Amino acid sequence: MTDTAAREMPLEPENELQDDVAVVDDHGSDIAGHDDHEGHHSSLGLSNMKLAMWLFLGSECLLFGALISTYLLSKARFLTELVALNPRVLDGLRDGGMPEELIQEFIAEGSVEPIFDIPFTSGSSFILLMSSLTMVFAHKAVSEGNYRNSRVWLAATALLGSTFMAGQVYEFTIFFREGLTYGGSLFGSGFFTLTGFHGAHVTGGIIMLLSLLVLSFRGKLQSNRAETVELVGLYWHFVDIVWVLIFTIVYLIP
């Protein structure tokens, strides 16, 4: 039993197979057993890494779906109890140091909107969305082999992402000073967990972008690795899209 015998199995390969067989024959015996365990032929015509990234993002949808549901439930229950003047809920807010006027505003409007600064958050949302644009430019520059531009755009994307994060840190600080603490109310727990999870994802993305930048400066991010940039881009766009949802659901819808 030899290799040849194994290949002479009684079968008629389909058209697409004949190509493969021909390639193997061309290269002679030294490459016939060449290792192709990792996607030499990829059945879907999509690289393993990209497929894996899409699957990961699919999984992330469920993660954020569950977190958003939790937030909506927490907010609704919080407001119901607050409007009903549940003393424990009121005490929770007061213990966090929330001023009485703000609490009364919450109750009067039956909404948590008074604590939000929508123009500010709109601004930081805009910055995050623009970073998706620079991400696209970065990928384009890498695939075209324009390394100087790719570094500019990667840095710009990381910078815009960091600006968004700075905005979130600032916003969290303001909210905390206004008495919205993590443990003081159901709304606080829900809000900080949801937006915090998103912030952690953005931070992870920034680390990836900075790593790409380092690779680029070391000359290891050439056009044949454009897909690595594309993968980070997929993740980055996903995080942006999730923010569009979170911004709409948390801030805009009363």
Place this chain on the structure above:
Amino acid sequence: MTTYDDQLALPSGLSDGPRQPLGIFARPRNANGFVDWLTTVDHKKIGIMYGAASLFFLIIGGVAALLIRIQLATPNNTFLSGDAYNRIFTMHGTVMVFLVVMPMGAAFANFLMPLQVGARDVAFPRINAFSFWVFFAGGLMLNTSWFIGGGAPNGGWFNYAPNNGVAFSPAAGIDFWNIGLLITGIGSLTGSINLITTVLNMRAPGMTLMKMPIFVWMTLVTQFLLLFAIPVLTVAQVLLAADRLFGANFFNVELGADPLLWQHLFWIFGHPEVYLMILPAFGIVSEVIPTFARKPIFGYPFMVFSGVAIGFMGWGVWAHHMFVSGIGPLSVTAFSVATMFIAVPTGVKILNWLATMWGGKLILNTAMLFSIGLVTQFTIGGLSGVSHAIAPSDTQQTDTYYIVAHFHYVLFGGALFGFVAGFYFWWPKAFGYRLGERLGKWNFWTMVLGFNLTFGPMHILGLQGMPRRMQTYDPAMGFGLWNMVASWGSFILALGILMLLVNVVQSHLAWRRAGRPNVGADPWDGRTIEWSIQSPAPSHNFDVDPAVTSLDDFWHRKYQPDETGKLRRIHTGDEIAQPGDPTGVHLPAPSYWPIVLAMSMPIVGYALIFNLWLMIPGVLLMTLSLWGWALEPADDLDPHDDDGAGQGDSASPDGGDGATAEPELETVS
């Protein structure tokens, strides 16, 4: 730092000395013995480790089960205190679900699926090793709660809120449950991404989706279920951790929280979970039954699409676990109807297995017997399941032993019997010898007897009204007789499991005494391409890519119709099997980083539970291993190296297509 050559170890000894990412660990080369197992990235060894770990945890879960049965054997028994009883039934359920049945499915998926699709390994070999080690680390961490932190968890495997809150469960046991399973969940998630990518992207040339073996299909569905179910459990666990450790209020009823949120999140995970436990076993018997009925599987497309349908519908039935929680008549009706519907694709499968056996020349060896055991016992469990779908009936049965009987019939009589069938069937492929048939049949009949004696009477006890999770009962309730029968049955069942382990040892010793005879590539006259390579499977799997032209490809290479249209054997399996010649094959090098990264996770877990200062070593180790991993190229691209021979995978002619296993940034996500 990184260089571009020598991405992969060369078993032929062509490698050029060790590289040291971060200057700490050289990539282990030619490792043997213990180190080889700790650092391997070979999917077959990882599969075997999953199997061994699940058997190890099976012993823990099994001992817990026997303790429960001793306690319940007689009325007013004082063998276990109420507190110990709570901990033991909680750990029994948790260990059996998360650390036995799930990893046993993963064992088969890891070992078998790449062989069945004709791949050299999974898509991401190091992530595969990481998935196993992180599962094992999480499982060990959970089990350390027997000894430290104030005792094992006691909130049930479902761990309902608000009972799981600090107010009602101040001891750290719940945290062990929570963090331990959070960690195993990471392994499940990375594993699912890895295995789905492998199935979808690494099939042998010619193997279209509808030519994949059923087991591969069931693996695909299972891993998709994991992919989408695990994050929901993760969120529930993160919320619980936030509540317990950082003072959040998600389940704090005082501040208006709705603890039903836990039930919803848990069962949105939990119901797909039950399907992802049973579907691998369905896949296994769908391979075993055609082989030993000497017929192709009846209605292959129906088998495939019923599996897919179960996968989809599994997402729409979670609230049938919550019929008595007050979710309202409309929800109850909708989930009740959906639950009845999901019995249809399951019934299709049962019918197809029966039709496959119908008129076949049945070979009733141990693997086949266990498969028939699954079909029979799962049908009983399925029927009691339909009776739960009827909400008024379920209202009577909820939290009684009738439920316990039901899910043991599907999970033990179904899933575990299927896995044991798989052990007997693929043992020669994994280890090169068969398990003994004589002891195997004893094993089967003892298990069938013990199983039905244990769980059959629970139907009656449940309908008599015996509640679950009660430490004891009054003699006047009349539960004594059947409980005594069940307890005897459980020891017979344990004896059956013991026979499996004895059979492994005995068969191995007999094989060694006989001078390790070669069992042959194809000991069962198999149908799928994993039988076309030597036994035990060589580390490179296939010498050349198998070209696949039909379903049951290997069978059709052995059997061809003659002029009269009658199938005749033209080759034996051993004649056309690949000789197992590794010449020119490069395999991914083993790596220390998966196990190091995995072991950093429980440190972070203990830090969360005991002392946040432990975070420093934990996170440090994690960061280090992530960087070490990233700097250790698995299969980097190199445009300057394209001459082909002897340079590892970087030399692939189509290296520029980006089909790399792990670009450096992969670990960041």
